[in-house]
Amino acid sequence: MTATATRSRRSRRAAASGVRALLFLLRARAVFVLVALITLFSLLAPAFFTANNLTILAKHVAISAILAIGMTFVILTGGIDLSVGSVAGLGGMIMGYLLTRGVAVGGAEYFPPVVLAILITIAVCLVVGLLNGWLVAKAGVAPFIATLGTLYIARGAALLISNGKTFPNLAGTGGRGNTGFPAFGQSYFLSLPLPVWIMLVLFGVAAVVARKTPLGRQVYAIGGNERAARLAGIQVPRVKVFTYLASSLCAALVGLIIASQLEAAHPATGESFELNAIAAVVLGGTSLMGGRGSVAGSLIGACVIGVLSDGLVMLGVSEFWQMVIKGSVIVLAVAVDQLQSRVQARFLPLLLTAQPEGAEG
Amino acid sequence: MSHRRILVMLALAPLLCGTACRRAGMSRPLMVIVVPSQDNPFFKAEADAAAARATSLGYRVRVDSHDDDAYRQDNLVDAAIASNAAAIVLDNAGADSSIAAVRRASKAGIPCFLIDREIDADGIAKAQIIADNNQGARIVAAEFARGMGPQGGEYAELLGRESDTNAQVRTAGFHAVLDKLPNLVRVAAQSANWSQSEAFQKTETILQAHQSIRGIIAGNDTMAVGAVAAVKSAGRSGIVITGFDGSPDAIASIRAGELRATTLQPAVEIARLAVDEADRFLKSGSTGKPERQVIPCDLVTRSNADDYQDFEKVR
Numbered sequence: 001m002t003a004t005a006t007r008s009r010r011s012r013r014a015a016a017s018g019v020r021a022l023l024f025l026l027r028a029r030a031v032f033v034l035v036a037l038i039t040l041f042s043l044l045a046p047a048f049f050t051a052n053n054l055t056i057l058a059k060h061v062a063i064s065a066i067l068a069i070g071m072t073f074v075i076l077t078g079g080i081d082l083s084v085g086s087v088a089g090l091g092g093m094i095m096g097y098l099l100t101r102g103v104a105v106g107g108a109e110y111f112p113p114v115v116l117a118i119l120i121t122i123a124v125c126l127v128v129g130l131l132n133g134w135l136v137a138k139a140g141v142a143p144f145i146a147t148l149g150t151l152y153i154a155r156g157a158a159l160l161i162s163n164g165k166t167f168p169n170l171a172g173t174g175g176r177g178n179t180g181f182p183a184f185g186q187s188y189f190l191s192l193p194l195p196v197w198i199m200l201v202l203f204g205v206a207a208v209v210a211r212k213t214p215l216g217r218q219v220y221a222i223g224g225n226e227r228a229a230r231l232a233g234i235q236v237p238r239v240k241v242f243t244y245l246a247s248s249l250c251a252a253l254v255g256l257i258i259a260s261q262l263e264a265a266h267p268a269t270g271e272s273f274e275l276n277a278i279a280a281v282v283l284g285g286t287s288l289m290g291g292r293g294s295v296a297g298s299l300i301g302a303c304v305i306g307v308l309s310d311g312l313v314m315l316g317v318s319e320f321w322q323m324v325i326k327g328s329v330i331v332l333a334v335a336v337d338q339l340q341s342r343v344q345a346r347f348l349p350l351l352l353t354a355q356p357e358g359a360e361g
Numbered sequence: 362m363s364h365r366r367i368l369v370m371l372a373l374a375p376l377l378c379g380t381a382c383r384r385a386g387m388s389r390p391l392m393v394i395v396v397p398s399q400d401n402p403f404f405k406a407e408a409d410a411a412a413a414r415a416t417s418l419g420y421r422v423r424v425d426s427h428d429d430d431a432y433r434q435d436n437l438v439d440a441a442i443a444s445n446a447a448a449i450v451l452d453n454a455g456a457d458s459s460i461a462a463v464r465r466a467s468k469a470g471i472p473c474f475l476i477d478r479e480i481d482a483d484g485i486a487k488a489q490i491i492a493d494n495n496q497g498a499r500i501v502a503a504e505f506a507r508g509m510g511p512q513g514g515e516y517a518e519l520l521g522r523e524s525d526t527n528a529q530v531r532t533a534g535f536h537a538v539l540d541k542l543p544n545l546v547r548v549a550a551q552s553a554n555w556s557q558s559e560a561f562q563k564t565e566t567i568l569q570a571h572q573s574i575r576g577i578i579a580g581n582d583t584m585a586v587g588a589v590a591a592v593k594s595a596g597r598s599g600i601v602i603t604g605f606d607g608s609p610d611a612i613a614s615i616r617a618g619e620l621r622a623t624t625l626q627p628a629v630e631i632a633r634l635a636v637d638e639a640d641r642f643l644k645s646g647s648t649g650k651p652e653r654q655v656i657p658c659d660l661v662t663r664s665n666a667d668d669y670q671d672f673e674k675v676r
Binding site: 019045047048050053056057060159163164166167169186194196210256261263264266267268269271310313314316319320324 | 399400402403405520521549550551552554556557558561562563564565566567569570571572583586588590609610613
């Protein structure tokens with residue numbers, strides 16, 4: 001082996017490790033943004049970095065994070081679910097109806113206990129998810145259109161349930177045996193609010209499903225190349241239906257949490273939540289083209305959005321500026337995402353040829 | 362005689378017949394009621410009251426909503442013109458952006474009766490009947506100040522959608538009263554876009570940033586009820602909260618002693634007035650009233666909460 005060859009290999013290795021470092025920085029950008037935001041707000045608002053406020057912050061983050069976790073699977077297959085906000089609203093209204101009006105069983109009014117009512121609510125919301133999945137996977141409707149349609153259908157249904165009114169007093173009554181719903185969104189376990197636990201459990205399950213199970217790998221495969229996935233024998237429609245079901249399940253949980261926190265269900269709840277969820281997923285580095293991204297990224301993306309909006313409220317920044325700032329962060333994140341893909345594509349040959357030290361045979 | 366002509370005549374037949382039948386039947390005149398949305402109890406009560414009164418006066422009724430979208434409102438007005446409405450009762454989509462639509466309807470010979478919100482033009486609509494938002498804001502702010510007591514303290518304000526005229530009028534009314542009281546200090550002001558869940562989250566955060574807050578004044582009842590839930594969830598008590606609108610939820614909360622006060626906009630009364638004036642105008646050519654009419658709001662507190670129901674004084 002000549003000296004020049006060794007030297008060129010060394011410099012290639014150095015370049016490759018530089019590119020790797022750059023790629024790491026680009027990939028971990030959401031974490032850096034999050035840390036920067038937390039530092040900034042802690043310096044500017046003395047009450048920001050307190051246990052109390054971080055708990056409340058986590059509770060606010062949970063709402064968009066739960067939606068984002070479900071949305072991640074849909075987006076990983078190259079789809080999108082615009083209906084989640086409406087489904088959340090619908091979920092709250094169904095719960096409100098079950099708790100305050102009950103169901104007619106054999107001529108008598110029956111008030112299901114809270115756990116049963118929650119299960120019924122989730123089941124109804126899953127029907128919307130099933131419809132989404134069927135429309136996309138079987139009927140061949142573009143995901144944007146299919147879920148735009150169900151966005152309107154679910155919102156309309158939520159309004160129809162109460163004829164546009166709010167269901168107040170969701171605390172239930174002892175005589176009907178349906179008390180306890182407020183605990184769903186308001187109670188604490190190990191000094192963390194229950195919604196935060198729901199978020200953490202969902203995150204754990206979703207991360208394992210995405211990384212370790214065949215189903216999760218199939219989701220990535222479909223997003224990477226749907227035709228290849230089909231030819232490889234993956235049941236593409238079935239996997240897609242699963243992603244929309246997961247998204248609707250998350251939406252139902254969000255609707256239930258909000259209704260429980262407010263002890264009231266308003267049919268307009270959840271308007272534009274889908275945009276927050278999509279923004280969180282994109283901030284977390286998941287590509288809208290599908291095939292690339294992670295559940296953990298979406299969780300961090302949701303944290304960025306939550307920290308940003310709560311921090312700006314604490315500083316007393318006007319709503320108009322809040323919108324401008326939030327929009328700028330999203331646009332920047334996607335621009336950096338593009339940069340990352342370009343860097344990756346440009347230096348892929350270098351990364352593949354320049355093996356790390358000691359790896360050569 | 363070509364086949365084509367026969368086909369055209371066949372196609373037109375039901376249309377012509379339909380028009381003729383409708384003419385011959387002398388069906389009842391149509392009153393079109395356009396409100397911002399029907400998922401808001403306030404607009405719903407207003408639309409229902411107008412529809413009920415119009416039906417009882419012998420009109421056919423159609424209720425549409427424009428979702429605060431001036432373009433959609435334009436289309437709805439066109440539809441009303443196309444369906445030969447006798448009158449339009451309109452809760453409009455913006456003081457400036459609605460002028461053109463109202464003018465077009467008037468030119469087409471359809472009188473417009475505006476409720477709840479004014480437009481920035483005179484002589485186009487036959488009537489503009491609104492609740493006195495400024496007076497309402499002042500009376501509820503005075504009650505808020507009474508609740509805060511002589512020692513005063515820090516308070517937060519939840520604003521409505523900042524681009525909405527009513528949000529601006531209300532906050533101006535609040536401050537006309539509160540800014541004269543030196544011991545009341547506004548330490549936070551955030552828009553919660555009239556929304557309950559947004560008010561809940563923002564109040565939670567504001568309560569963290571400003572631990573010594575003793576009052577929250579909200580630009581409408583939905584936000585006030587959200588603030589009540591946030592205060593409860595923070596385990597705080599003794600915080601004075603007031604709303605605006607007189608919604609059923611707020612009145613229930615006042616009865617429960619959580620919300621201190623709200624101001625009831627007489628939406629039902631205004632809707633009925635507008636329909637009555639439309640009817641009078643169609644029959645006699647005049648409403649008998651000036652174009653701009655301002656109806657005062659009522660203060661609702663625990664002592665008189667039972668007198669009000671669904672945006673209306675019932676006792």
